[in-house]
Amino acid sequence: MTPEPAAPRPKLRRSVRALVVDPADRLLLAQLTLPHVTLWAAPGGGIEPGEDDLTALRRELREEIGLDLVGEPPLIWRRTVVLAGAIPGFDGQEEGYHWVRTDPFEPRGELNDAELAAEHLVRFRWWTLDELEATDAVLAPRDLAARFGSLLRDGVPAAPLDLGL
Numbered sequence: 001m002t003p004e005p006a007a008p009r010p011k012l013r014r015s016v017r018a019l020v021v022d023p024a025d026r027l028l029l030a031q032l033t034l035p036h037v038t039l040w041a042a043p044g045g046g047i048e049p050g051e052d053d054l055t056a057l058r059r060e061l062r063e064e065i066g067l068d069l070v071g072e073p074p075l076i077w078r079r080t081v082v083l084a085g086a087i088p089g090f091d092g093q094e095e096g097y098h099w100v101r102t103d104p105f106e107p108r109g110e111l112n113d114a115e116l117a118a119e120h121l122v123r124f125r126w127w128t129l130d131e132l133e134a135t136d137a138v139l140a141p142r143d144l145a146a147r148f149g150s151l152l153r154d155g156v157p158a159a160p161l162d163l164g165l
Contacts, residue, residue, distance in 0.1 A: 020043065
């Protein structure tokens with residue numbers, strides 16, 4: 001009996017995200033409306049050809065929320081998301097999450113409303129840990145409230161944690 005060929009590996013886009021946290025320990029999240037789900041996720045996006053992770057993170061935060069990133073925020077998490085149809089030309093993405101502490105601000109980046117909508121971004125909101133723990137909204141990652149609570153309690157990890165799929 002001939003073994004079946006292995007399934008093709010998914011085509012994944014490299015991306016970066018930031019857990020943007022203010023002095024009151026509120027987390028800034030973006031509401032995304034995808035074809036099959038509406039969810040709240042950390043701001044960020046795809047790494048363009050020729051960009052390194054921090055260059056992409058700086059660009060994404062400036063474009064989406066108007067934050068001029070200073071320094072090199074620590075990479076705290078890595079995650080792979082396989083979600084066919086969500087990102088044209090890709091089966092999902094590999095995400096690197098960075099920890100960014102900042103003063104509170106009203107999120108408004110360089111992209112206009114039509115450009116944000118083209119990227120499935122609906123709005124931005126600051127969340128407390130209590131609000132995250134109490135919400136029925138879909139969060140990405142799904143255990144974001146527990147993971148954020150751990151970061152607030154224990155601090156950032158010495159090395160990035162692999163969140164898996």
